Amino acid sequence: MSLSPARVFAALNAVRPPERSAPVMGRAVVVGGSVAGLLAARVLSDHAESVVIIDRDEAQAPGERPGVPQGTQLHALLPGGFLQLEQLFPGFREQALAQGAIEAPPAARRNYLDGRLKVVVPDDADSLAGSRPLLEALIRQQVLRLPNVKTVTARATGLVFDGAVTTGVRYDVGGAPGVESADFVVDAMGRSSRLSDWLEQAGWDRPAMRRMTVNLNYATALFRRRETNPEFTVVLALHTPRLSSDVAGAAFFAVEDGRWMAMMAGYGENRPGRTAADFVRRLRDQFPPEFGAVAGNEMLGDVRTYHHADSRRRDFHALKRFPAGLVSVGDAVASFNPVYGQGMTAAALHAACLSAYLRSGPDLGATARRFFALQKVVVDAAWSTSTSADLALPHVEGPYPRGYRFSSWVSGQIVTATVTDVAVARRFNEVVSMREHPRSLAAPGVILGALLANRRSRRPATAR
Ligand SMILES: Cc1cc2nc3c(=O)[nH]c(=O)nc-3n(C[C@H](O)[C@H](O)[C@H](O)COP(=O)(O)OP(=O)(O)OC[C@H]3O[C@@H](n4cnc5c(N)ncnc54)[C@H](O)[C@@H]3O)c2cc1C
Incomplete structure (x- = not known):
């Protein structure tokens, strides 16, 4: 029985402790050791005998690095992402605070819309603030503590296949080529991932890219x-x-x-x-x-x-033919307008998809279709939140989905109501912080609540 996207989303967000089972694979190789790759490696460490993370940047180098040029910019860790991190790394919060991250509970957050201060949702979820290099370093520390995870500093140059099965990753270190053999490969190379080229070169189709x-x-x-x-x-x-x-x-x-x-x-x-x-x-x-x-x-x-x-997404889920033992995560699959702060949280939810897939006892000799189906739910949710807001910008040219005018009017009512109404703001915050599926904003109670709140706030004070 297939579950609705909202239920899949809820299951991925359900807080549960990590689970180490008997390994179902020998070596897993993750290409790209930034947030998405590190979180995928954390999940794989529960299911593989060993996990190798290949990144072209030196793993130990603290601070800004060339492989993540966006690292100089402000990065928000949404509460949805923070919850996932605490789940993957019990004690994450305390260790992050000890190393300089700053608490950001609801009462310490202020939010303005067009100069109007929004209501505080007192029972909203917590998060942390810190620079992007700090957040990544905290995650890397936790992952490299795992006894079966190691890193290799190299530039990945391609994949090795045995028929329809992925069996390794080619790399280059200072001009010297090498191959890391693998039972399972994760592409976490970010939005400029070369995976599509590598697939095409090996006779596979490249995924369609939407922009x-x-x-x-x-x-x-x-x-x-x-x-x-x-x-x-x-x-x-x-x-x-x-x-x-x-x-x-x-x-x-x-x-x-x-x-x-x-x-x-x-x-x-x-x-x-x-x-x-x-x-x-x-x-x-x-x-x-x-x-x-x-x-x-x-x-x-x-x-x-x-x-x-x-904003761009690669629709791996739609490919008819795709090698076994290969998945893609993080910005390599979908990267959004960063003002909504979704990237790291989406990457954490992709890791939750990988966990759900590997826990389901999949046939690793076949294409990871169930993984891509779960991931599509996350990508669709983040994509609809960010692109529907972007379509309201005068310079964005579309494409506009069917029914856009009405849905944009409804979104406008909800966003306006988040300034004054705690219940609407609560639901909205759950969606934009990726703890709830965007469909929950279409519930009649939420829309009615928004309309009533906006009517109340338009009424002159003397008439109330
Ligand atoms: C301006 C800006 C602001 C942002 N703000 C936020 C925010 O507020 N909140 C948020 O959650 N997200 C934000 N993001 C998104 C966030 O940066 C990413 O979603 C996040 O880094 C996860 O990306 P990733 O791990 O998939 O890829 P990346 O972080 O891009 O990392 C890709 C990794 O792959 C490695 N790599 C690439 N090619 C190779 C190769 N051939 N061989 C070996 N290694 C390779 C790189 O060295 C790098 O380590 C922002 C993005 C931008 C551009």
Whole structure:
């Protein structure tokens, strides 16, 4: 019996301790040792005798690294992703806090929509704040503690097949080629993954790629933080197209080593905050007072910019022929407009899909169809949340799905109601933090709640 996407999503989110079973494979090889690859390796360590992670960057190198150029930019760990991490690595929270991550419970988070402060949802889930290199380093530490996981520093160059079965990964270290034999291979090479080329070269079909051009421009800067325990550790301010501002939004987080990390974003030709003076001025002039307070601190280093051209997904699930012993995870499968902060949480849910697939006792000599079917639920959910919001941006050209005008009107009502109504905000937060399937926002009770909340907030105070 096949389950509805909402039920699959709920099952993937159900908190349960990791489970180590008798190994069902010898060696698993993960190509790409960033967040998605590390989390896949964690899951595989329960099912393989050994796990090898191949990455072109030195594994131990702390901080920014060339293989993850987006690492300089502000990264939010959504509560859905935090829950998954705690599940995969019991005690993650305490260890993260001990190494400088900052607590971000609901009361320490502030959220503005077009300058209006949103209600706090007191029982919302917790999360943590920290720089992207810190979050990745914390995950890597936990994974490399596992006795059957090791890393190899090399550039993967292709796959080895025996008929329809994947049997190894080719790599190159300083011009010297090598092969890592494998019973199971995971592609976690990020959004520029070469897997499609490798498949095509070996006579397989490449997956169809869907794209939505967003042309997003990010700018991130660090500031000295004087407060050890600031009242608010995560503050976000989103501008909708209604506001006709050239800044789409800004955010700042308390991060490790006594710093604030602040970000602002614009679309298309708008590139706000590229110089230190412009960054500080805009934080002061165009955002609520908390932003000006952060901008009043000493800026540490330069403003770092990043251009993100498109959201994209590769539809592996739709391929008729696909080798056995091979899956793809993380941004290599789907990478979204980063303003919604979904990437690392989606990667964690892909790891949950891998766990569910391997627990189901699959035939590893056959294509991992059940894995791709589970993963499709996660990708569809994240894709619909991010692309339906992006379609409201004036410069995004579509494609518009059927019924878009109505669904966009309903979403607009729900988003507006999140400013004043705790129940609607609670459900909305569960969806955007990837703990609930987006369909739950289509429930009549949620839509009615949103309409009533918006009516109440439009009514003049004397008439209430
Ligand atoms: C500007 C920006 C902001 C973002 N903000 C957020 C956010 O707020 N929250 C969030 O959750 N996500 C965010 N993301 C997304 C997030 O960065 C990714 O989703 C996350 O890093 C998981 O990606 P990944 O592990 O699949 O791939 P990546 O992090 O891109 O890593 C790919 C890895 O593969 C390795 N690799 C690639 N090719 C080879 C090869 N041939 N051989 C060996 N190794 C190879 C690379 O060295 C790298 O380590 C943001 C992204 C961008 C661009």
